Amino acid sequence: MSHHIVHVKNLQHTYPDKTVALRDVSFLIHHGESVGIIGANGAGKSTLLLHLNGYLSATSGEIIIGDDQLSKETLPEIRRTVGMVFQDPEDQLFMPTVYDDVAFGPLNLGLSADETETRVMEALQRVGAVELRDKPPYHLSGGEKKRVAIATVLSMLPEILVLDEPTNGLDPQARRQLIALLQAFHHTRIVTSHDLDMILELCERTIVLHEGKIMADGPTLDIFNNEELLKTCRLEKPFAMQGCPVCSPDKRPLVSQPPLVPPHSSKPHDHEH
Amino acid sequence: MLAIDGSFLDFKQLDLLALRQTPVHRLDPRAKVLTTLCFIICVVSFDRYQISAMLPFLIYPAVLMAVGDLPFGYIMRKIVIVIPFALMIGLFNPIFDRQVLMQIGSLDIWGGWISCISILIRAILTASAAIILVAITGFPAICEALEKLKMPQTFAVQLLFLYRYIFVLTDEGVRTARARQLRTFGKRGLGIRHFGSLVGHLLLRTWERAERIHMAMLARGFAGEIHSTRRQSHFGRTELLFMGGWISLFILLRLYNAPQLLGGLFTGTMP
Numbered sequence A: 001m002s003h004h005i006v007h008v009k010n011l012q013h014t015y016p017d018k019t020v021a022l023r024d025v026s027f028l029i030h031h032g033e034s035v036g037i038i039g040a041n042g043a044g045k046s047t048l049l050l051h052l053n054g055y056l057s058a059t060s061g062e063i064i065i066g067d068d069q070l071s072k073e074t075l076p077e078i079r080r081t082v083g084m085v086f087q088d089p090e091d092q093l094f095m096p097t098v099y100d101d102v103a104f105g106p107l108n109l110g111l112s113a114d115e116t117e118t119r120v121m122e123a124l125q126r127v128g129a130v131e132l133r134d135k136p137p138y139h140l141s142g143g144e145k146k147r148v149a150i151a152t153v154l155s156m157l158p159e160i161l162v163l164d165e166p167t168n169g170l171d172p173q174a175r176r177q178l179i180a181l182l183q184a185f186h187h188t189r190i191v192t193s194h195d196l197d198m199i200l201e202l203c204e205r206t207i208v209l210h211e212g213k214i215m216a217d218g219p220t221l222d223i224f225n226n227e228e229l230l231k232t233c234r235l236e237k238p239f240a241m242q243g244c245p246v247c248s249p250d251k252r253p254l255v256s257q258p259p260l261v262p263p264h265s266s267k268p269h270d271h272e273h
Numbered sequence B: 001m002l003a004i005d006g007s008f009l010d011f012k013q014l015d016l017l018a019l020r021q022t023p024v025h026r027l028d029p030r031a032k033v034l035t036t037l038c039f040i041i042c043v044v045s046f047d048r049y050q051i052s053a054m055l056p057f058l059i060y061p062a063v064l065m066a067v068g069d070l071p072f073g074y075i076m077r078k079i080v081i082v083i084p085f086a087l088m089i090g091l092f093n094p095i096f097d098r099q100v101l102m103q104i105g106s107l108d109i110w111g112g113w114i115s116c117i118s119i120l121i122r123a124i125l126t127a128s129a130a131i132i133l134v135a136i137t138g139f140p141a142i143c144e145a146l147e148k149l150k151m152p153q154t155f156a157v158q159l160l161f162l163y164r165y166i167f168v169l170t171d172e173g174v175r176t177a178r179a180r181q182l183r184t185f186g187k188r189g190l191g192i193r194h195f196g197s198l199v200g201h202l203l204l205r206t207w208e209r210a211e212r213i214h215m216a217m218l219a220r221g222f223a224g225e226i227h228s229t230r231r232q233s234h235f236g237r238t239e240l241l242f243m244g245g246w247i248s249l250f251i252l253l254r255l256y257n258a259p260q261l262l263g264g265l266f267t268g269t270m271p
């Protein structure tokens, strides 16, 4: 297998109503990389992700996942390889119980009941949701829903995890828990968000989208330090890098200190001095 | 009217009830589906002026509710939902059907009134049987049973979606209604014109969500077939006994008017 796993070449997408959502997007992602895709609302992040598992087809351009060019024949394999976690977990949990939901993918892959059981329990263990297995999904909290949604994808043993705005709508504690969970994964990860603090913790590389175009692609720190760029793309420097006015009046940038984000600074102002 | 938040449309609880472990929960879903079907056919096939002969059929929902350890109040509230619909159909009868069927004192009872009550009882009986079936079986298991009973699979899948759709629709509906309620400051609302746009909005939102759900299903390899590993139930002696017992009772109750027979027994006059 080639050493890069996601290859997007000159991707264009125009919606039927003539909205041009992606303009000439190209990038390469390697095995094990964790890439953030950031951009304001409507920048085209979700549209881009929906191409990666073939839900939307490119108006022009091509997509190569692993060794396979995305096409009708490779679609089933690509959908297994690319584990897509949608923005609203409600959409992803459509079966009567958590167990059924997590088993849905493996069963579609044609696994036996026993194999499926193993996969389901592993996936639930991974996200710390084993005790939820018999609950109907709509009885779960927001954070639990998100973790179960991730388990529904993990049970298919994807090589690439794709998450669309994973921290959206989570309370601070659930958000923290989710970030810790994602940090523990060794999959190739592609995460979209405008929660730049999360991207800072999860991704060493960031791609900036603005009005469907790639404005920048590089190390997360470089990009987040480029205030000009962030401003034109209607984004804001992560709180963790803004230098907290309460505890560091000299605006000492936190960036130069290796543990980028001290464990207590998940949110700008939960100080514990 | 807009107090549809909360318990009124909360069918979700039914799925939780279906997780219980009682003797009726453990029965093979096919036995329960067939028995319920037979119950409904017997009840629906009664003559339009029939009332008394239908009453003994209450025993089926009553027994299942007791053995299945179902919360009486909750099930009742679900059943009550069908009453307005039944009345909508039944209330025209007294207008069109003024044939005098019986007299109480000097009061003429029109056939229309009797058939209206009869419709109501029918609706309550069938609704209770159906709701209790879901509460002791779970909707997915019912779909699976129908499939095993040779219903085309696509149809079973559609049915399962429909069920999921109901939640989606009510969720969206509750949210839209709440938003509207907040903006009308508790007044009666904005009239029929706005109600139309409310419904349109609702359908659109529901459609969008259904599309996203479909997207999520495709992303996990969905190819038109819902598989299941659980509920390895089998059709054994208990199931045969359950079905045989109830169905013979239904047929007997359908053929003979039990209250009348009993009444006859006491007064010594056979019908």
Ligand SMILES: Nc1ncnc2c1ncn2[C@@H]1O[C@H](COP(=O)(O)OP(=O)(O)O)[C@@H](O)[C@H]1O
Residues within 6 Å of the ligand: A015, A016, A017, A019, A020, A021, A039, A040, A041, A042, A043, A044, A045, A046, A047, A048
């Ligand atoms: N189904 C659709 N039909 C038409 N236009 C759409 C559709 N979905 C998104 N768009 C438009 O495409 C652009 C990119 O949207 P999206 O990818 O959802 O952005 P993001 O996820 O970054 O917020 C927006 O201008 C949006 O209005």
Ligand SMILES: [Mg+2]
Residues within 6 Å of the ligand: A045, A046, A047, A087, A164
């Ligand atoms: Mg989006």
